[in-house]
Amino acid sequence: MKTTKTKICSSCESTFSCGDISVEKKCWCNDYPPIFNLSDGADCLCPVCxxxxxxxxxxxxxxxxxPKTALKNKAISLPKNDKLLEGIDYYIENGNYVFKAWFHLKRGSCCGNDCRHCPYK
Known part of the structure; x- marks a missing residue:
């Protein structure tokens, strides 16, 4: 049984669904890096916010x-997620994927391909 809640975004005040909305029994926000702590009485944010x-x-x-701090950065220690997120891991330029520094930091080392946003250079 899928359990969802209708919530109001604490930023833009739009309504959105929150909860176990997928087959994996997790909320959509679990696809994002776990880099937030809800504080100051704030509630969930909508997908856009x-x-x-x-x-x-x-x-x-x-x-x-x-380059020195990149080798032991926070992104390496976060739970691994194979799903790439546009705007966070990459952006599209002229139909090509361009990987952002966050993607490289999660990988943990330079691949040697002279990537535009490589934080290890």
Whole structure:
């Protein structure tokens, strides 16, 4: 039995479904990196606001990374997820996937392909 809740986004106030909405019995937000703690009485965010908040938080974190700190970064220790998320792991440019620094940080090392956003250079 699927269990879902209708919630109101604490950011934009739109309604959205939250809960066990997939066959794997998990919420849609579990596809994103576990980088948030709900605090200050905030409730869940809708998919659009949650994705934007993830992108902002990850981009701010990536800006603090140097080639030296990239080798032992937080992204390596997060639970592995094979699903790639547009805007977080990659973006599309002229029909090609361009992997962002977060994708490379999760991998944990340089692949040697001279990637545009490689944090290990």
């Amino acid at each position: 949650f994705k934007e908040a993830c992108e902002d938080k990850i981009d701010a974190y990536v800006e603090t990374i140097t």
